[in-house]
Amino acid sequence: MPLRPVSALLAAIASIALALGAVAPAQAVDDASIAGHVSDAATAGPLAGAIVELYPFARPPYDAAAETLVATTTTDATGAYAFAGLTRSAMYQLKFTRASDPSDVEWYRNAGDRPSAGFAYANDGTDFDATLGDAVTFQWVATGRPSIxxxxxxxxxxxxxxxxxxxxxxxxxxxxxxxxxxxxxxxxxxxxxxxxxxxxxxxxxxxxxxxxxxxxxxxxxxxxIVSFDGFLQAIDADADSTITGRFDSRAALVGDRPLHGFPTEGDSYLVLSSGAARDVYIELPPGSSTAVSTWLDNGPIRYGGDLTTLTIGVQPPTGASCLAIDFAFGTKEAPNTYTRDIMLVESPVSDVTFAEDDTSFATAPNNTAVDSHGQLLSPDSLDLVATQGEGIDRWTPVLTAKVPLTAGVTDVILSVQDVADQAADSVALFDNLRYIDDPVCESGEQPPIEFVTYAGRPHVGGERVAGATLIVSTGGWEPAPVDLDIQWLRNGVPIPGETTDRFTLTPADVGTRLAARVTGSKAGYGPRTVTSESTGPIGDGKPYGSVPTIAGRPNVDAVLKGYTHTWYPEVATFSYAWLRDGKPIPGATAITYSPKPADLGHRIAFRVTASNAGFAVSQTSKPSAKIGLATFTDSGAKPRVVSSSSSFAVGSVLTLASPPWTPTPSAYLYQWRRDGSAIAGANGRSYRLTDADVGARVTCELVGLSAGYLPARTVSAPTGPVMRR
CATH class of the missing domain: 2.60.40.2700 (Immunoglobulin-like)
Structure with a gap:
């Protein structure tokens, strides 16, 4: 069969490649700018030579990074300036200075100093203008909140x-x-x-x-402006006692009916609340509840706006070492939350400190109102138990605070404080103020109750979906070492057996809220129990995510890579499948795929399946362009013609060596030429010179062939003139 001219074959292959098409990826350049003009207020015209400085956007106090000058420039003859090469959508601040008068300064948006300045987005805006010489404005860095x-x-x-x-x-x-x-x-x-x-x-x-x-x-x-009528009589105080305080009139009352073991003496008692005290008498159907809440907004501290406090001045009789007062504390705060209301019985002054990094943790060295475990009273105190049918549904037992006394007038401060939320509130009942002799007070000082301490409330981290694992960070405890016991809670109820720092969520947890309760203990110290903030509702863990995409050239033997992009939850596991015209390709289950000759003319897609908690969800990419022919990589070197003798003479055998392509073609076509014209029948790798070649220059045209590839073509360098033997 005669050889089809190589040029015709190449033209046919080229037409096939054009029909199949190819897609070349594009890249975007993120190069934002800020520009504007500076005017002179005196001339109402442009101000040339003004100095413009660019700073990162920040608010005081400024750290070293905020003080770093990003760039500086000067305005041209038209008053124009520009900054290029900025991070797109980043925020900056601009300072303008008159070169001839450094005191004439304006920050962007007509501000007189940086704390008052506005900001400029790097989004190619051209109207960040200033006028030097006009009046500028200033803003307060901080305004105090007054207190009475x-x-x-x-x-x-x-x-x-x-x-x-x-x-x-x-x-x-x-x-x-x-x-x-x-x-x-x-x-x-x-x-x-x-x-x-x-x-x-x-x-x-x-x-x-x-x-x-x-x-x-x-x-x-x-x-x-309140009245204290009947308060002293309600707690059976002596006639010489005095009373002052601060509270909303709704937050205190004289108790007039039996409640939770009160009165303990006489026929009345005192009710103090961080909300509406009268709500303590609400009677509810079994299983229901309500919150005592009024948003009193009268607290002097940042961690809780509802504070009710009374100061009782007493004159103890000679020889008395203790003042005793009966109390009970009740709350509607949800158990195991970060909002923990407290009550205090302090003397001789109130001294309460709230941890800056934990609004639920208070220290009160002058307090004697603690539960039977020696802990400051709060919704997490271990004595608080549920009581059905009352507006306040979690109470301590009736307890007694014993206040050490000294000679002369002694102040005793009773208070109830809403911590952190100003919403669901608490109450304290007080009665039977009396003087006693008790060894606990004989020293004249309150005996110290030393607790283990912690820095930072426990924190629960991890994805909040079935199948994920939650981890609790217990925080730092002192004095080290402190023994820590962990208990996981589901909707406030302990989960049996879950006492390590990790908890794997299951379908049973879906819709519930999880928290971890940590108790620190150490010999010689009182224990302290603190609970993390509850999680949000646990999700079912069903995966969802982005449609995958494919990168790479759609050619035979190229490498296509699938991208899953963002999927939730993070704990999901992934499997992959490559599809040819919508049908899975056997064995193609990796993140990459190299199209085969069988894929030529077909479209390839990438399917991702995410699995978690019994769910399996799949997403499939858009199909690629039709898979086209690949091309050989050419080294650029011409193939060499080697002679069997030392010269190009009649009778010598010429051989073509060193094909220049990668990968190596599976087959070759040869055409030897004499001064550019095809030599009939000379279609092998070797050719013997004849008398017809004398004086001519011989070349060899080489075509490389492989399935799925465009044919590659090259021509050897010509020989020297062929000589007679």
């Missing part, structure tokens, strides 16, 4: 602590309010309530004034 000091009773003077302002105001002005309206003439830092003010709710507004700064008003928490 003093007892909110008729005849007592209330004063204002304005809080911390930055920078310091030139002056402060005051306005006292009664039941939300301004009190005429009450514009001093102090105010003395009159008889007409009884029962009213007071607050004070403080306005900061400073040149070039906007007048800014802040408002204190509210206080109510």
């Amino acid at each position: 000091l003093g007892d909110p009773t008729v005849g007592s003077t209330l004063t204002v602590d304005p809080g911390t302002w930055v920078p310091t105001p030139d002056r402060l002005s005051y306005q006292w309010t009664r039941d939300g309206g301004p009190i005429s003439g009450a514009t001093d830092p102090s105010y003395t309530p009159s008889e007409d003010d009884f029962g009213a709710v007071f607050a004070v507004e403080v306005t900061g004034h400073k040149a070039a700064y906007p007048d800014t008003k802040t408002r204190s928490a509210r206080v109510q």
Whole structure:
């Protein structure tokens, strides 16, 4: 069969390649800019040579990174400037300075200093402008929240602590309010309530004034002018006792009916609450509950706005070493949450500290109101048990606080504090204040109760879906070493046998909330129990995720790679399948696939199957373009013609060596040529020179062939002129 001309064969193959098509990936360049103009207020024209500095966006206090100058430039003759090569959508701050007057400075958005400045997004904007020489504005870095000091009773003077302002105001002005309206003439830092003010709710507004700064008003928490009628009699206090305090009128009352073992003496007792005290008497159907909650917003600390406190001044008789008072503490706070209301019986002064990194942890060295385990009373105290049918459904037993006494007047501070949430609130019942002799108080000082301590509430981490494993970080405990016991809780109820730092979620946990309770103990110290914040509801763990994609050239022997992108949950396991025209390719189950000749002209897709918690979910990529012919890689070197003799003479055998392609073709086509014209029948790797070749130059055209590949073509370098023998 005569050899088909190579040029015709190559043209046919090229037409096939064009029909199959190919896709070349594109790449995007992320190069954002910020630009604008600077004007001169005096001339209303452009300001050339102005210095423009670019800083990362930050708020005070500035760290070293925030102070780093990103770039600087100057405006051109038209007042224009520009910064290029910035991170797209990043936030920056711009400073403009007149070169001839370094004191003439403006920050972007007409600000006089950096704390007052706005920010510029790097999104190729061109209108970040400034005008030097005009008036600039300033903003306060911090405005203090005022607090009212003093007892909110008729005849007592209330004063204002304005809080911390930055920078310091030139002056402060005051306005006292009664039941939300301004009190005429009450514009001093102090105010003395009159008889007409009884029962009213007071607050004070403080306005900061400073040149070039906007007048800014802040408002204190509210206080109510209250009466203590009947309180001392309710707790059986001596006639010489005194009482002061601060509370919402709804938060305290004289108990007038039996409740939880009270009264313990006489026919009345005192109820203090961080919410509405009267709600303690709500009677409920079995199994139901309600929250005592009023959002009193009268607490002076950041961790809880609902605080009710009374100070009782007592004059103990000679020889008395202890003041005793019966109490019980009850709460509607959800068990095992991070919100833990507390009650205190302190003397001689109140001293409560809330941990900065844990709003549920308080220390009160002067407190004697602890449960039978020596722990500060809170919803997590071990004595709190459920009581059905009451608005307050978790109570301690009736306990007695014993306060060490010293000669003279002694203050005893009773308080209930809502911690962290100002919502579901708590109550304390008090009765039978009396003097006793007790060895626990003979020293004249409160015996120290040393607890193990911890830094940071336990934290539960991990995916919150069935099949995942939760891990509890227990925090740091002192003094080391401290023995730690862990108990996992499901909806507040201990899970039998789950006492390690890890818990694997199962379908039984779906829809519930998990927490971990950690108890630290050490010989010679009181134990402390603290519970992590509960998780959100546990999900069923059914996987879901993005449609996968394919990268790589759709050619035979190329490498296609599948990308799964983002899937949830992270604990899901993956399997893969490559599809030819929608049908699985046997054995193609890796993340990559190299198309075979059998794939030529077909479309390839990538399928991902994610499995977890009994679920299996699949997503399939869009199919590729039709798989096309591959091309050989050419080294660029011409194949060599080797002679069987030392010269190119008639009778010598020429052989073509060193084919230049990768991969090696499976077959070759040869065509020897004399001065460019095909030599009939010369279609092998070797050719013997004849008399017809004398004086001509001989070359060999080589075509490489493999299944799934475009044919490759090359021509050897010509020989020298063929000589006679």
